[in-house]
Amino acid sequence: MRAIAVVVVLLCLVTATSVADAAGKRPAKHHEKAKTKKRVALTTPAKPSTVETKNKRDRSIGAPWSGRLQTPARLNAGERYHLRRPWRTYGTRTTVELVRQAIVDTLDGAPKAHILAVGDLSQESGGWITEHASHQSGRDVDIGLFFKKKPAGYPAAFVRATPSTLDLAATWKLIWNFARTRTEDGGAQFIFLDRSLQTALYRWAEKQGISDKRIASVAAVLRHEPNHDNHIHVRFKCRERDTSCR
Ligand SMILES: [Zn+2]
Structure with a gap:
């Protein structure tokens, strides 16, 4: 007993x-x-996770224009953003998490902004992908812009913006939320956007009294690229542990 x-x-x-x-x-x-x-x-978070990962051994191999991807993470759908091609939303775990966080922070900070169009990251195994020179190694993403009035066809497609149609406040937030990751391992390396839109954004930021430090952070990564007046393209750095990443 x-x-x-x-x-x-x-x-x-x-x-x-x-x-x-x-x-x-x-x-x-x-x-x-x-x-x-x-x-x-x-x-676990109340909302379903927007990042789906097979395991933590994800790898970015080679260069964005000649590379591939191993055991990637995937950006899942969200309520206020639209994945234009969900089968092309793979990236390294770091890329996908930074993209998800930047989108969520932007939308939280811009409650009145319209739905955001999210374009391609990479295919599941990376490699060559139609309509892009890069996007091969899970370190690139294309994201649409915010407009004062959501144009026809958006977010199913990217739509060209002009300085007068662009929602400068929301678009600045989007760019800042990527630019602020630049000092992190695997953070933003470049953000490509047409110069005419950059000029409008910098003018807006100065007028709003955005700090010089923050403007300099954005300027450190924002680059002109032709044919980038309907979306931003964010390139992320190689992570330290990705030894075959270029
Ligand atoms: Zn791109």
Whole structure:
């Protein structure tokens, strides 16, 4: 009898410990034992993750214009952005997470902005992809612009902007949220955008009193590229651990 009692006590202790582990730092209470499973679920984000990863051994190999991708992450759909071609939304885990975060931060900071068009990252295994010279190694993304009035055809397609049709405030936020990652491992290396739109954005930023430091951060990565007046193209740096990334 005594032996059974000891076993029961030990079992209770083990169960209580695993409940405490599952619940993190919060102390476990007896009546919550049955809810262990539910509590674990609650520690994950309430919204479904927008990043889908097979494992953490993702690799960017070679150059963006001659490279490939291994065990990538995938950018999933979101409520306020539209994936133009969901089968081309693969990247390194870092790229996908930075893209997702920049989009979410931008949309949170611009609650009245219209839906955002998100274009191609890379294909699942990377490699050559139609309509692009790069986008081969999971370190590039094309993202549409924000307009004062959402134009016809958008977000299914990118639409050309002019300084007068562009929503300067929301587009600046989008660019800033990428530019701010430039000092991180695998952060933004370049953001390509037509010069005429850049000029309008810098003028707007100065007028708004955006700090010189922040403007300089944007200028450090923003580059002119022809045919980039209907989207921005963000190129991310090689991560330190991607030794065959160029
Ligand atoms: Zn591109």
